[in-house]
Amino acid sequence: MKIRAAIRWALGLFRQFLQVRAVFSTVVLSGVSLLIIGGFLSYSIGNGLYTTRVDQVLNESEKGVVEVQNSFSAATVSDEVSMQTLLNSVIPKLESTDSNNSRQVALLRTPGGTSTQVLQSPISADLDTGLITPDFRDRVRASQGKLIYQPISIVGDDGFNHPGVVVGAPIDIPLAGAYELYLVFDLNNEQQTLDFVQRTLVFAGIVLLLIIGAITYFVTNWLVRPVQEAALVSEQIAEGDLERRLPERGEDVIAKLAHSFNRMADSLQKQITKLASVSKMQQRFVSDVSHELRTPLTTIKLAGEVIFASRETLQPAARRSAELMHDQIDRFQVLLNDLLEISRYDAGAVAAELEVQDLNGVVGMAIVGLEPLARSKGSEIQISIPAGEVDAEIDGRRIERLVRNLLANAIEHGEGKPIQVAVGVNDTAVAVSVTDSGIGMTRAEVDRVFDRFWRADPARKRTTGGTGLGLAISLEDTHLHSGWLQVWAKPNEGASFRLTLPRRRGMVFTQSPLPLPPKGKTKTKKEVTAK
Amino acid sequence: MPHSILVVDDDNALREMVGIVLESEGFEVDYHDAGSGALEKFNEVKPDLVLLDVMLPGMDGIAVCEQIRAECGTPIIMLTAKTESEDVVRGLEAGADDYVVKPFEPAVLIARIKARLRPLAEPEGEIITIGPLTLDIVGHEVRRGSEKLSLTPLEFNLLLTLALKPKQVFTREMLLETVWGYHYKADTRLVNVHVQRLRSKVEEDPDNPKIVTTVRGIGYKAGQS
Numbered sequence: 010m011k012i013r014a015a016i017r018w019a020l021g022l023f024r025q026f027l028q029v030r031a032v033f034s035t036v037v038l039s040g041v042s043l044l045i046i047g048g049f050l051s052y053s054i055g056n057g058l059y060t061t062r063v064d065q066v067l068n069e070s071e072k073g074v075v076e077v078q079n080s081f082s083a084a085t086v087s088d089e090v091s092m093q094t095l096l097n098s099v100i101p102k103l104e105s106t107d108s109n110n111s112r113q114v115a116l117l118r119t120p121g122g123t124s125t126q127v128l129q130s131p132i133s134a135d136l137d138t139g140l141i142t143p144d145f146r147d148r149v150r151a152s153q154g155k156l157i158y159q160p161i162s163i164v165g166d167d168g169f170n171h172p173g174v175v176v177g178a179p180i181d182i183p184l185a186g187a188y189e190l191y192l193v194f195d196l197n198n199e200q201q202t203l204d205f206v207q208r209t210l211v212f213a214g215i216v217l218l219l220i221i222g223a224i225t226y227f228v229t230n231w232l233v234r235p236v237q238e239a240a241l242v243s244e245q246i247a248e249g250d251l252e253r254r255l256p257e258r259g260e261d262v263i264a265k266l267a268h269s270f271n272r273m274a275d276s277l278q279k280q281i282t283k284l285a286s287v288s289k290m291q292q293r294f295v296s297d298v299s300h301e302l303r304t305p306l307t308t309i310k311l312a313g314e315v316i317f318a319s320r321e322t323l324q325p326a327a328r329r330s331a332e333l334m335h336d337q338i339d340r341f342q343v344l345l346n347d348l349l350e351i352s353r354y355d356a357g358a359v360a361a362e363l364e365v366q367d368l369n370g371v372v373g374m375a376i377v378g379l380e381p382l383a384r385s386k387g388s389e390i391q392i393s394i395p396a397g398e399v400d401a402e403i404d405g406r407r408i409e410r411l412v413r414n415l416l417a418n419a420i421e422h423g424e425g426k427p428i429q430v431a432v433g434v435n436d437t438a439v440a441v442s443v444t445d446s447g448i449g450m451t452r453a454e455v456d457r458v459f460d461r462f463w464r465a466d467p468a469r470k471r472t473t474g475g476t477g478l479g480l481a482i483s484l485e486d487t488h489l490h491s492g493w494l495q496v497w498a499k500p501n502e503g504a505s506f507r508l509t510l511p512r513r514r515g516m517v518f519t520q521s522p523l524p525l526p527p528k529g530k531t532k533t534k535k536e537v538t539a540k
Numbered sequence: 541m542p543h544s545i546l547v548v549d550d551d552n553a554l555r556e557m558v559g560i561v562l563e564s565e566g567f568e569v570d571y572h573d574a575g576s577g578a579l580e581k582f583n584e585v586k587p588d589l590v591l592l593d594v595m596l597p598g599m600d601g602i603a604v605c606e607q608i609r610a611e612c613g614t615p616i617i618m619l620t621a622k623t624e625s626e627d628v629v630r631g632l633e634a635g636a637d638d639y640v641v642k643p644f645e646p647a648v649l650i651a652r653i654k655a656r657l658r659p660l661a662e663p664e665g666e667i668i669t670i671g672p673l674t675l676d677i678v679g680h681e682v683r684r685g686s687e688k689l690s691l692t693p694l695e696f697n698l699l700l701t702l703a704l705k706p707k708q709v710f711t712r713e714m715l716l717e718t719v720w721g722y723h724y725k726a727d728t729r730l731v732n733v734h735v736q737r738l739r740s741k742v743e744e745d746p747d748n749p750k751i752v753t754t755v756r757g758i759g760y761k762a763g764q765s
Contacts, residue, residue: 303621304551307643311557314646315564342643365757 027236028229035225036218043214051207058199063158063174066194069112070156070176073103074190081182092184093129100131103192111195115141119150119179119187130188137164140175141191149177149189163195171197235263239270251278291356298352302345306338313338347478351461354485361404361489363514368399368408368439372432375412379420387425388445390416394432401439402513407486412441414479415506419445422504433522439512440523444505450498458496459484483508491515497526543657544568546587548578548604549619550597558591561646567653575599579607582614589615589656594631602634609635613692615656619644632733637694638720639730655721656694670703670762671751673742682742694719695738702752702762711759735760 022029080099084092096116105112113133132138140161149157156178163173176192238255245253254274255267317335320328353359376390383390412430419428423445433440450458457463462477487494490510498504509521545567549555552573559569572581576598582590590608594601605616618631618639631639638652668675674683680696682689691699697719702710710718712728720730739746755761 303642304554308551308554308557310643311554311561311646315557315560 028226028233031229031233032222032225036222039221040214040218043217047210047214051203051210054206055203058203059172059196062194062196062199066174066176066192067156067158070158070178070192073192074156074178074180077103077190078180081180084183087184089184092182096129096182097131100190101133104133110198111135113193115191115193116180117141117146117189117191118185119189133193136193140173140193141177145175145177146189149191150179150187152177152179154179161193163193165195165197171195172200232263235267239266242270242274246274246277251281288356291352294352298349306342306345310338310342344476344478347476347482350482351478351485354482359485359489361407363402363404363490365400365402365513366405368401368403368434368441369394369432370398371403371405371409372412372430372441375409375416376430378413379416382417383420383428386420386423388420388423389427391427391429392431393429395434399432399434399439400512401434401510403439403490403510404486407489408441408508408510411483411486411508412443414483415441415443415508418479418506419443419447419504422449423447426503429527431523431527434512435518435520435522437512437516438509438518438520438522440507440509440521442505442507442523442525442527444503444527446503449500449502449504451500455496455498458498459494493521495521495525542566542568543588544570544585545589545591545653546570546572546582546585547591548572548575548581548596548601549591549593550574550595551593558649561649562653565650575601575604578604579611582608583611587614589617589653591653592616592618592636594618594620594627602631605631605634605636609692613690613694613696615693617652617656628727629729629733632730633737635692635737637692637734651721658721668700668703670699670706673699673751675700675703684742689741691738691741694734695741698734698738699742699752699762702760706762709755709758709761715759731760 023033077099080095084095100114100116103112103114113136115132115136115138116130117132117138118130140163142159145157145159148159156176158174158176161173161175162170165171173196174194176194178190180188180190182188235255242253242255251274254271257264257267257271313331313335316323316331320331323331372394376392380390416428416430424447426446428446429442429444431440431442431444433442459480461481464477484494487508487510492508492510495507495509496504497507505525505527507521507523507525509518509523511518545562547555547558547562547569548571549558550573555571555573559571562569570581570585570587572578575596578592578596578599592601592605596604601618605618608614608616615638616636618636619642620627620631620639621642628639637656640649640652666677668677672684673689675681675696676683677700680693682691682696682699698715701715701718712731715731716722716728735752736746739749739752742751743749750763752760752762
């Protein structure tokens with residue numbers, strides 16, 4: 010697990026930092042190149058050393074063999090004992106006991122010789138005759154006087170394997186017949202030279218790699234630092250510190266980047282400042298309109314009420330006028346309120362006052378408020394709510410207004426048929442649905458139902474005096490709660506609006522506790538989801 | 541004797557119209573048309589109640605409210621065109637007892653005024669103690685030891701209501717009904733702001749109240765729970 014964590018950490022580092030990646034790649038690629046070059050160097054040096062040494066070995070051997078042959082050829086010995094004496098004196102001269110450069114000798118009788126004289130073959134004390142393979146001996150015998158050699162591996166004095174060469178030549182000894190002279194050379198000296206060269210190469214390679222790594226680190230650091238700086242400054246600008254800029258030094262590409270970056274930041278700052286001032290102006294405008302319109306409206310309203318209160322004393326025409334004025338002042342006030350509300354949303358000046366409360370109660374208040382209107386239209390409001398409290402963190406005032414809005418729409422378009430209000434709840438969400446069985450809407454109408462001042466049928470008479478902003482405000486209220494407001498509708502079957510809200514602030518939900526379309530309605534549905 | 545009301549508003553038509561409505565209800569009405577000089581007018585006519593517009597030339601209604609409040613506890617109702625929390629709370633914090641949002645129904649205005657002028661139904665000749673405080677109900681006085689605390693009538697009523705039933709927890713709606721006289725759903729911020737103002741006057745450490753304590757999720761009560 011620890012190893013896996015370490016690997017994950019390293020991978021994370023690798024992905025996260027450009028510099029780590031650059032240094033890593035450079036070092037790996039340089040390492041591979043060095044390995045190839047070093048291998049080649051080591052091979053050629055080793056090869057050169059070996060060839061030179063072998064040439065030397067062959068020279069020495071040739072000299073030795075000729076010397077021995079001459080000694081025998083020139084010898085005038087005639088008996089076995091003196092021949093043996095000569096042999097014993099000549100052969101060991103060829104030996105050398107230098108530990109790294111030893112030379113061992115063996116004189117072996119060619120098997121199958123016809124001579125009856127059998128001399129005792131002198132063999133160097135340390136020599137392992139197994140090194141002289143029968144194969145090699147066959148080749149020596151077949152060589153017709155030429156020197157034959159074979160690379161071998163011998164065990165040195167130090168107990169390690171050393172590279173070596175065995176050289177063989179046939180020798181003709183008077184009286185004794187055909188013999189073979191073998192010289193075994195230890196090439197440890199050359200091996201040590203080669204080892205030293207290789208060690209030096211490896212050491213130099215590692216040092217070079219470290220230097221390359223360090224250089225890459227510093228160079229990338231030098232290149233990456235301005236980018237890192239730019240990233241840091243972008244982050245600060247993104248967090249709202251619009252004054253931050255990059256230093257512009259020199260005339261290279263980095264300076265160009267800094268310059269362009271700063272220009273972008275300038276233009277962003279200008280745009281944001283402009284937008285902020287526009288937004289502020291908008292809010293000021295809303296606030297001014299609010300005050301400027303409301304004061305005269307208050308006077309008109311008070312005057313209207315006074316006239317309305319004394320309408321009994323007026324002429325019939327004046328009386329009817331007083332009544333009309335009274336109603337229209339109320340309508341004007343509702344319209345003004347809706348306009349101001351939507352302007353506040355547009356200016357982003359609305360904050361929800363969330364509080365845990367009983368959704369059943371909030372819906373109940375809305376129903377109580379609209380029951381008289383429903384009754385006057387002949388629509389019965391049928392309620393289906395869960396038993397007990399449905400606690401939800403909502404802005405009660407807004408949700409009550411929203412449900413009132415949905416109810417008012419249902420009553421207006423419900424054609425006097427029953428209206429169903431349902432409340433649903435699950436672990437993460439609460440929902441309210443308002444369903445009528447009235448004239449319904451076509452698909453195209455459903456698409457526009459949340460548009461401002463949009464009316465399903467402009468020719469239809471307005472009875473309840475809605476402002477045309479109700480559903481637009483409802484949608485904004487839903488957004489404010491991070492909820493959904495969805496609609497299902499079918500011509501002549503009715504319409505159903507379903508509001509789904511997170512049960513607590515920040516809760517994520519994927520499903521509404523209530524079905525849409527509600528039970529008993531056709532399945533073909535068209536949804537407009539406000540997420 | 542009819543109650544007298546001072547209407548401070550810079551809009552001539554509205555001022556006159558409010559006057560007509562108030563006079564038709566039998567109030568005696570005085571007028572002023574700017575923020576500057578409002579305090580002088582107030583001291584001159586000594587009204588029983590002030591209707592104060594928020595946006596006034598010279599000096600805004602909130603500053604006027606603070607000036608009047610610095611001198612006495614006469615009920616003040618703000619007339620505001622804004623419903624934004626900030627403005628409403630600012631007015632209440634300046635010492636206003638209540639507010640009415642334009643455009644308002646004449647009936648609402650009259651009801652609010654009457655609620656503020658309503659004589660208190662109070663037990664007679666009693667002295668009530670709550671913590672270190674002594675409430676003289678007849679004299680409308682609150683003392684901490686020998687030190688007299690200056691509360692507005694509204695703040696006094698709020699404290700008295702809580703003190704009369706020290707074991708009961710009052711919801712904000714209950715307080716709105718008993719103290720403000722509202723029998724319908726009204727703005728509970730009224731209660732919050734006035735409890736804060738009351739605490740700043742009667743508590744030794746308003747951040748750690750011991751006399752008017754909050755019962756989380758429900759409302760307020762007198763004394764520690």
